[in-house]
Amino acid sequence: MAEEFDIESETVTVADQLEATATAFFKSSNRPVILKFADVVYKVRCRKERNFLKNKSRSDEHLVILNGITGMVQPGEMLAILGPSGSGKTTLLTALGGRLTSGRLDGTITYDGKPFSNSMKRKTGFVAQDDVLHPHLTVTETLVFTALLRLPNSFSLEEKIAIAEAVINQLGLIKCKNTIIGNQFLRGVSGGERKRVSIGQEMLVNPSLLLLDEPTSGLDSTTAQRILSTLLELTKGGRTVVLTIHQPSSRLFYMFHKVLLLSEGNPLYFGHGSTAMDHFSSIGYAPSVAMNPSDFLLDLANGISSDESPKEPTLVKKTVISAYETRIYEKLKGELQEIRDHEPVDELKNREFKKWPTTWRQQFTVLIKRGVKERKHESFSIYNISEVLITALVAGLLWWKSDISHLQDQIGLLFFMSGFSAIFPLMQAIFTFPQERMMLQKERSSGMYRLSSYFMSRIVADLPMELILPTAFVTITYWMSGLKPTALNFLHTLSIILYGVLVSQGVGLAIGSLVMDLKIATILSSVLIMIFLLAGGFYIQHVPRFISWIKYVSVTSYTFKLLLGAQFKPNETYPCGGGGGDDGIGKFCKVEDFPLVKAVGLENQFVSVVAMGVMLVGYRFIAYLGLMRIGVTKKS
Numbered sequence: 001m002a003e004e005f006d007i008e009s010e011t012v013t014v015a016d017q018l019e020a021t022a023t024a025f026f027k028s029s030n031r032p033v034i035l036k037f038a039d040v041v042y043k044v045r046c047r048k049e050r051n052f053l054k055n056k057s058r059s060d061e062h063l064v065i066l067n068g069i070t071g072m073v074q075p076g077e078m079l080a081i082l083g084p085s086g087s088g089k090t091t092l093l094t095a096l097g098g099r100l101t102s103g104r105l106d107g108t109i110t111y112d113g114k115p116f117s118n119s120m121k122r123k124t125g126f127v128a129q130d131d132v133l134h135p136h137l138t139v140t141e142t143l144v145f146t147a148l149l150r151l152p153n154s155f156s157l158e159e160k161i162a163i164a165e166a167v168i169n170q171l172g173l174i175k176c177k178n179t180i181i182g183n184q185f186l187r188g189v190s191g192g193e194r195k196r197v198s199i200g201q202e203m204l205v206n207p208s209l210l211l212l213d214e215p216t217s218g219l220d221s222t223t224a225q226r227i228l229s230t231l232l233e234l235t236k237g238g239r240t241v242v243l244t245i246h247q248p249s250s251r252l253f254y255m256f257h258k259v260l261l262l263s264e265g266n267p268l269y270f271g272h273g274s275t276a277m278d279h280f281s282s283i284g285y286a287p288s289v290a291m292n293p294s295d296f297l298l299d300l301a302n303g304i305s306s307d308e309s310p311k312e313p314t315l316v317k318k319t320v321i322s323a324y325e326t327r328i329y330e331k332l333k334g335e336l337q338e339i340r341d342h343e344p345v346d347e348l349k350n351r352e353f354k355k356w357p358t359t360w361r362q363q364f365t366v367l368i369k370r371g372v373k374e375r376k377h378e379s380f381s382i383y384n385i386s387e388v389l390i391t392a393l394v395a396g397l398l399w400w401k402s403d404i405s406h407l408q409d410q411i412g413l414l415f416f417m418s419g420f421s422a423i424f425p426l427m428q429a430i431f432t433f434p435q436e437r438m439m440l441q442k443e444r445s446s447g448m449y450r451l452s453s454y455f456m457s458r459i460v461a462d463l464p465m466e467l468i469l470p471t472a473f474v475t476i477t478y479w480m481s482g483l484k485p486t487a488l489n490f491l492h493t494l495s496i497i498l499y500g501v502l503v504s505q506g507v508g509l510a511i512g513s514l515v516m517d518l519k520i521a522t523i524l525s526s527v528l529i530m531i532f533l534l535a536g537g538f539y540i541q542h543v544p545r546f547i548s549w550i551k552y553v554s555v556t557s558y559t560f561k562l563l564l565g566a567q568f569k570p571n572e573t574y575p576c577g578g579g580g581g582d583d584g585i586g587k588f589c590k591v592e593d594f595p596l597v598k599a600v601g602l603e604n605q606f607v608s609v610v611a612m613g614v615m616l617v618g619y620r621f622i623a624y625l626g627l628m629r630i631g632v633t634k635k636s
Contacts, residue, residue: 032075032238033111033123033208035096036336040107042066042091042100042265062104065091067265069107070329072336073258075208078231078241080248080273082294083262084301089244090129090213092262096242097126097211099445111209120209121447122357125202129214131194132438134374135183139173139197140164142181145370146201149448152357167203171196171230192223196230202446203234210234212243221249228255250292263301268320270328283323285316356450363449367457372465379465384428391420392473396480403482404591405575411596413481414567415538417493418559420473421500423529425466429508430521432458433627437516441630455624462505470501484567492566500559503612506619507555513626532556541599555615557600558608564597565605 043062066088073079081089094100096109098116111120133142143164151160168177173196181197182188189197195215202210215231216224232255235241245252253259259276261269269276277293280286285305287296299305300320303313356363378384399413433440444451474494483489508525515521534540536556543551551557568591576589592602 031112031208033120033240034075034113034339035073035109035111035209035240035242036113036339037072037096037109038070038107038333038336040066040069040092040095040105040109042088042095042103042105044103065103065265066095067267069260069262069265069267070332070336071258071260071267071270072332072339073240073242074339075238075240076235077257078235078243078255079258079260080253080256081242081244081260081262082246082248082297082301084298085246086264087262087301088265089262091265093211093213093242093244097124099126118447122205123208125199125205125207125210126446127195127198127202127210127212127215128442129217130438131198132442133181133194133197134370134439135181135186135188136374136377137370138178138180139168139189139193140177141370141373142197143167143200143204145366146448147204148358148366149363149443150201150205150357150446153359153362163204167200170203171200172226173197173200190223191219192226195219195227199227199230207239209240209242212241214244214246216245216248216252221251224248225252228252247298248294250294253292253294259297261297261301263303263317263320266317266321267329268301268317268324269297270324270332279323279327280320283319283327285320356447358449360450360453363453364457364460367449367454368461371457371461375461376465379428379462380468384469388424388469388473389476392476393480395477399477399481401480401482406482407574407591407594408596410482410567411564411594412538413477413483414563415536415556415560417474417477417497418500418536418556418563419533421470421497421559422504422532422556424470425501425505426508426511426525426529427522428466429505430512430525431518432462432509433512433623434516434518434521437630440627444630451624451627455627459620463502466505467498467501470497473497489566493563496559496562496566499562499609499612499616500555503555503559503616503619506616506623509623510619510626513623516626516630536560537600538596541595552611553615555612558612561600561608562605562612564600565602568592568597568602570602 042065044065046061046063069088069092071079081092083089091100095105098121109116114120137145144161147160147164148157151163155163168174173193176189176193179193180186180188181194188194199210199212199215210231212231215227219227231241231243235257253273256273258271259269259273260267261276269279271279273293276297277286280296280300285300300316303316305316358366395413395416399409402409402413404410440454443449444454471494474497478490478493479485483493507528511521511525511528515524531550532554533556535543535550535554537551537560570590570592572591573588574591574594575587591597
């Protein structure tokens with residue numbers, strides 16, 4: 001597959017083949033899947049504090065989230081999981097998608113009689129409730145980049161782009177195909193279009209099983225109906241669709257083939273939506289007035305009865321659960337045994353689903369292109385540019401044409417530059433991984449790419465964007481101030497500053513990946529920066545021995561030492577006043593004897609370079625280990 005691509009031009013070249021390619025792709029669909037789940041129980045461990053006076057220890061207890069959920073969905077059917085907030089809808093959907101990473105899951109969940117596997121993972125689409133999308137990418141760019149990462153190499157570059165275009169057509173996104181996604185601060189597509197884009201990302205792999213968490217959340221009734229109508233059309237192609245929904249309108253309710261009603265993790269009803277009201281009427285619960293079926297079901301799930309003699313919520317729930325066990329459960333278990341699963345397919349035909357869909361190099365290349373398109377807007381925002389340029393101009397004016405006769409001032413400028421080269425990139429970098437955590441979880445859970453390819457692409461793509469503004473800062477400040485006006489000294493100083501920027505960026509990446517909480521990460525970074533500055537060698541030269549080790553982990557300390565070496569040589573002198581005379585004796589002193597310079601030293605420059613190199617790699621390695629803690633789907 002070609003490594004270089006241009007979305008607009010490639011889309012035009014495959015326009016004539018779009019319909020044929022899309023038809024062939026969807027006809028070669030993954031086999032229909034029968035989803036069965038029987039007696040599913042999910043528990044999480046919670047620690048309960050005991051009374052301090054009686055017992056100081058803690059006791060581990062298990063909280064039951066799902067309690068014996070049973071059901072089945074066949075190809076061409078859409079199952080809606082209903083229930084009030086906290087009833088376990090999302091947990092059940094996550095379990096069906098093989099995405100639970102903690103807790104204890106009991107019972108059986110099978111896909112054509114087989115447990116969840118890597119091949120099934122490739123045939124499953126999962127749409128989360130929150131639409132996690134890159135705001136600065138257009139609809140077309142979003143789906144094309146996803147296609148390049150998720151579709152296997154059995155498809156050519158042109159075919160992958162054509163399939164993305166076919167999904168755009170299928171989901172009715174043609175009018176907004178060149179509109180950016182946007183977010184709460186950036187105007188983009190509408191809420192319904194965002195949801196269809198999220199669905200489209202999963203449709204790219206032509207899934208046999210499509211799972212959606214609250215696909216109509218936050219949408220008006222008309223837009224919600226359009227989304228469900230689209231899902232209903234997808235079932236006609238033989239797909240199995242399962243979704244959670246909180247309180248659908250009556251018009252939406254009757255679009256579901258099957259309904260599963262939950263209350264506090266317990267099943268209250270499973271069956272056709274059209275027969276739900278009859279079931280509850282047969283056990284004495286019928287609405288006193290005409291009402292939306294879903295409203296009535298949610299009232300029962302909350303223990304609210306609409307009859308003339310109100311009952312206790314606990315009694316209502318017990319009655320409904322008992323009716324489920326006696327009238328539905330046994331019959332449902334029998335149906336699960338009667339329905340035969342599809343015959344197993346030769347695994348050789350699905351060998352492209354066993355491993356990653358694309359090579360490491362392809363993932364790396366696509367992620368770099370996507371990353372540059374998305375993050376260039378943030379890196380070169382008006383705020384970042386203004387911050388750097390204004391700081392550089394003010395610093396240049398403050399140190400305007402100062403020369404070596406004002407050695408104290410020049411040393412202060414070098415320390416300021418070393419501090420700025422640490423603060424600016426570090427504070428930018430701490431936001432990197434916390435902001436992308438949800439995106440990383442989503443894409444890694446779908447098996448889109450390796451963590452290593454993502455991490456390396458993130459590091460490489462950020463290099464030019466993170467170095468341009470510091471280069472502008474050094475260029476303006478250096479030539480406005482009185483530092484040595486030679487190209488060699490300037491380039492030497494610039495290289496040191498950029499080196500320090502990269503090391504400080506690594507510190508920020510490590511903090512962000514380990515903490516993953518922006519407020520805590522910001523506080524921790526601020527404290528760390530203050531420590532680096534205090535130990536940098538400018539504010540204090542006589543540091544107590546028991547705490548002097550801090551300078552060995554201070555990025556600012558090493559950068560400051562290298563900057564001094566870039567400007568001054570060991571035998572260089574400066575006017576220091578004193579006695580007069582034509583021979584100049586007493587008027588000049590060695591720079592290396594100046595107290596600030598002497599405390600830091602001009603020797604062992606190579607040691608500082610090596611130390612920063614170790615930190616450059618070490619902090620990024622720590623950041624990578626921090627990212628490995630982010631939960632993704634466990635491999636079977």
